[in-house]
Amino acid sequence: MTSPHPGPKSVRTVDTDSDKGKTDGKSMLRQKDRERYQRQIGLPEIGEQGQKRLGRSRVLLAGLGGLGSVLAASLCAAGVGFLRIADRDRVELSNLNRQILHWTADIGREKTVSAGEKLAAFNPEVVLEPRQIAIAEDTVQELLRDCQIIVDGTDNLESRRVLNRASLKTGLPFIHGGINGFNGMLSTFIPGRTPCFECLFSEFGGGSGCPSVLGATAGIVGSLQSLEALKYLLGMHAELLTGRLLIVQGRSMTFRKIRLEPNPACPECG
Amino acid sequence: MKIQVKCYATLAHHQPGNGERFSVESGTSVADLLEVLGMTPEAVKVVFVNGKHVGQDFVLSEEDRVALFPAVGGG
Numbered sequence: 308m309t310s311p312h313p314g315p316k317s318v319r320t321v322d323t324d325s326d327k328g329k330t331d332g333k334s335m336l337r338q339k340d341r342e343r344y345q346r347q348i349g350l351p352e353i354g355e356q357g358q359k360r361l362g363r364s365r366v367l368l369a370g371l372g373g374l375g376s377v378l379a380a381s382l383c384a385a386g387v388g389f390l391r392i393a394d395r396d397r398v399e400l401s402n403l404n405r406q407i408l409h410w411t412a413d414i415g416r417e418k419t420v421s422a423g424e425k426l427a428a429f430n431p432e433v434v435l436e437p438r439q440i441a442i443a444e445d446t447v448q449e450l451l452r453d454c455q456i457i458v459d460g461t462d463n464l465e466s467r468r469v470l471n472r473a474s475l476k477t478g479l480p481f482i483h484g485g486i487n488g489f490n491g492m493l494s495t496f497i498p499g500r501t502p503c504f505e506c507l508f509s510e511f512g513g514g515s516g517c518p519s520v521l522g523a524t525a526g527i528v529g530s531l532q533s534l535e536a537l538k539y540l541l542g543m544h545a546e547l548l549t550g551r552l553l554i555v556q557g558r559s560m561t562f563r564k565i566r567l568e569p570n571p572a573c574p575e576c577g
Numbered sequence: 578m579k580i581q582v583k584c585y586a587t588l589a590h591h592q593p594g595n596g597e598r599f600s601v602e603s604g605t606s607v608a609d610l611l612e613v614l615g616m617t618p619e620a621v622k623v624v625f626v627n628g629k630h631v632g633q634d635f636v637l638s639e640e641d642r643v644a645l646f647p648a649v650g651g652g
Contacts, residue, residue, distance in 0.1 A: 375652065460652055490585070490586035492646075508630070518648065558589070566628045570629060
């Protein structure tokens, strides 16, 4: 995904679907899927059954910036079945230090189009649904339709609040991440089982605006979020980052978890 | 009284060396603590005490675990 060479036009032509339909029966993975995902099917936590489970999974990824680029690439590479990618923005030059799905030739293009092209070329097995739209109260229910999980690639408090409310309303998990400079944090919120986003960030909410940030930080935090999403989709629910906030501090290279408690006075879930 | 203080991310340079057993006067609020540590109220966006989100007017108690964060809201 990080190759600087092929522009969007050249990657659009990639088609590796030549053996589509070659299956060993309905319950088996296709041979080309077995090969594509060989290095993860070998994991005892995944296997062929887990890979098929990923192939049936449906994800809403909100935001295609620094976190969203890494999340989208990672989820796509792992073979989730359906990925709805939502963002309202167009690619700007100042995005390119960290938003690895968008390249120099994409400046001015819709992020969903820019990202969608790379992702489709990267793994044509994944069904992509690009939605060039803001994450808002009047759009989120439709964006969530038929999805199993909400993954946070947004960069602002209001969008996260909307996603959190939608998570509480539907019961879908919300995998939150945020970054600033060398630092980041993440947590997995599961309605009824953990505190919610609002419990933690109700007053100030992690801020907004345009913080300075390194692409490497987005890479770390986005990758950790995608691990959480994949674990959830694989049914590894006992080992999620629930009830904990993981704090990543890149300068000191420290990873700390702090325990979180629900806020009984939370305006959303209290 | 003694409390535990952790300053995270861009606030890390405010971390007191004795943060595990930091002495404050009884009745100290989070806002008072920020002043002692040399932080402005605006710089601290999220405060957890014993894992619960609190406001800066929250009054601390013996053995409280205080975690202070700047904005970590980019994406």
